[in-house]
Amino acid sequence: MIFNKGSLASYAAHENLSLGRQHLEAASQYRSEYQRDRDRIIHSAAFRRLEYKTQVFVNHEGDLFRTRLTHSLEVAQLSRTVARCLELNEDLTEAIALAHDIGHTPFGHAGQDALNYCMKPFGGFEHNLQALRIVDELEDHYPAFRGLNLTFEVREGILKHCSSRQAKLLGNVASRFLHEPYTQPSLEAQVANLCDEIAYNNHDIDDALRANLVTVQQLREQRLFNDHYTDTMMQWSSLSQRRIIHETIRRMIGEQIANLIETSSTQLETLQPKNIDEVRAREESMLTMSAGMYEKHLELKQFLRKQMYQHYRVQRMAFKARRVIDGLFEAFNNDARLLPHTVQLEVQRLQEISGNDAGRARAVADYIAGMTDRYAIAEYQRLYNPIELP
Template identity: 90%
Template sequence: MIFYKGSLARYAAHESLSLGRQHLESPSQYRTDYQRDRDRIIHSAAFRRLEYKTQVFVNHEGDLFRTRLTHSLEVAQLSRTVARSLSLNEDLTEAIALAHDIGHTPFGHAGQDALHQCMKEFGGFEHNLQALRIVDELEDHYPAFRGLNLTFEVREGILKHCSSKQAKLLGRVASRFLYEPRTQPSLEAQIANLCDEIAYNNHDIDDALRAKLVSIQQLREQRLFNDHYTDVMMQWSILPQRRIIHETIRRMIGEQIANLIETSSTQLETLQPKSIDDVRAKEESMLTLSAAMYEKHLELKQFLRTQMYQHYRVQRMAFKARRVINGLFEAFNNDARLLPTETQTEVKRLQELLGNDSGRARATADYIAGMTDRYAIAEYERLYNPLELP
C-alpha cells in the first residue's frame, strides 16, 4: 500500500511558516532551509565523531557493531520513508534524525550516566540538552555566529527531553516543557523519535547475536522475532544462519514501519489537524504504532534490557567506562592546565559566563562529551599510565 501523495499535508512543517533561525541569514539559492540544516549537521565535527561512538559496545571491540553514526543513518532512512508516506516534510525529518545523537558521550549510556554524576553540582548532563548546546554554541566554524544557526523546527526536534528548570533557560525552543500537561513538537520530530526506537531495538538484536549475548532460542520467545524467523526458516531453511537473521530483522523493521504509517495515517484522518499549531497543541503524539504492535515492541525492549544491557559483559564495559569518565573529569576539572590549549581558552570563556567552578566544570564536560570511545581511552592512558607519552 503506497501512501505518498506527492505534496505536503496542511499539518506538516511548511518552510514558509518556519519560526526561523536565531541569527538572520540570506536564503540559499539552491537549497531549502531544512536541506541547509541537514548539510550543516553532516559537515559538523560532532556528526563525524559519531563514527567512533558506539551504542552498546566500546568501539575497539569489533568492526561490525553499530556505531552512533550508522544508527543515525538508519534512523534517517526510516524517518524519510515514514515522512514521505504521510506527506510530511522529509528534509526536516532527515535533519532531526541525523542530529538526534550528536550530544552523546563516549561509551553510550554508561558514559552519559557517569558524566551526569560528575556534573550533578553544576546542572547535570543530558545528551539531548548537549545536542542542542552543540548546534547552538559549540560548533564554532562560521564567522557571523557560534553554532550552526539551525532553524527552530530542527532545534525543537532535537530537544526530546528537558526539565522545567532547564526549559526556563532555553527560551522558546523549550516552551513545551514548561507547562502541564506538556504539548508536542512537530510530526516530523515525532517520526524521528519513533524511528529511533524501532531502529535501536531491532539492530541491537543483530549486535547481541554477533556478540553471543543472546541466543536464537531466547529470541524465539519474543513474538515479534519469532513470527518472522519462523516464516523465513520455512522459506529459506538452507541459507546460512547469518542471512536468515538478516532477513528476519529486515522483515521485523518492515512490519513495524508499515504499522506506524498505517496506524498514524488513520489517526491523522480521525483527528483532522488543520496546521502544525494543532499538532503542537496536543497532549499526546498523533503518530503511533497499533496497540498490538506496541505491546510486541515493549516486550522486545524489555527482553533486550534484561538479556543484553544487563549482561555481565556489558556491565563490565560500563564499569570501565565509568572509571574512564570519572578519571578524566577529576583530572581536568581539578587542574585545567592538563587540558589542550584551545579547551583552556573555552574554560576561561565559560568561567566569565557561568562563574569559576561552574564554567570550568561545563567546559570539562563539553570536552569529555565530544570525545570518541578511542580518544577517551587514549586520554585516560596519557593521564594515568606512567609509561604512556603525554
C-alpha cells in the same frame, strides 16, 4: 491504502511558516532551509565523531557492531520513508534524525550516566541538551555566529527531553516543557523519535547475536522475532543462519514501519489537524503503532534490557567507561592546566560568563562529551599511565 501523494499535508512543517533561525541569514539559492540544516549537521565535527562512538559496544570491540553514526543513518533512512508516506517534510525529518545523537558521550549511556554524576553539582548532563548546545554554540565553523544556526524546527526536534528548570533557560525552543502535561513537537520530530526506537530495538538484536549475548532460542520466545524467523525458515530453510537472521530483522523492521505508517495515517484522518500549531498543542503524539504491535515492540525492548544491556560483559564495559569518565573529569576539573590550550581558553570564557566554578566544569564536560571512545581511553592513559607519553 495509497500513500506518498507528492505534496505536503496541511499539518506538516512548511518552510515558509518556519519560526526561523536565531541569527538572520540570506536564503540559499539552491537548497531549502531544512536541506541546508541537514547539510550543516553532516559537515559538523560532532556528526563525524559519531563514527567512533559506541552504540552498545566500545568502538574497539569489533568492526561490525553498530556505532552512533551507523545508527543515525539507519534512523534517517526509516524516518524519510515514514515522512514521505504521511506527506510530512522529508528534509526536516532527516535533519532531526541525523542530529538526534550528536550530544552523546563516549561509551553510550554508561558514559552519559557517569558524566551526569560528575556534573550533578553544576547542573547535570543530558545528551539531548548537549546536542542542542552543540548546534547552538559549540560548533565553530561560521564567522557570523557560534554554532550551526539551525532552524527552530530542527532544534525543537533535537530536544526530546528537558526539565522545567532547564526549559526556562533555553527560551522558546523549550517552551513545551514549562508546564505539565508537556505538549508535542512537530510530526517530523515525532517520526524521528519513533524510528529511533524501532531502529535500535531491532539492530541491537543483530549486535547481541553477533556478540553471543543472546541466543536465537531466547529470541524465539519474543513474538515479534519468532513470527518472522519462523516464516523465513519455512521459505528459505537452506540459507545460512547469518542470512536467516538478517532477513528476519529486515522483515521485523518492515512490519513495524508499515504498521506505524498505516496506524498513524488512520489517526491523522480521524483527528484532522489543520496545521502544525494544532499538532504542537496536543498533549499526546498523533503518530503511533497499533496497540498490538506496540505491545510486541515493548516485549522485545524489555527482553533486550534484561538479556543484553544487563549482561555481565556489557556491565563490565560500563564499569570501565565510568572509571574513564570519572578519571578524566576529576583530573581536568581539578587542574585546567592539564587540558589542551584551546580547551583552557574555553574554560576561561565560560568561567567569565558564569562567574563561578560551574563554567569550568561545563567546559570540561563539553570536552569529554565530544571525545570518541578511543580518544577518551587514550586521554585516560596519557593522564594515569606513568609510562605513557603525555
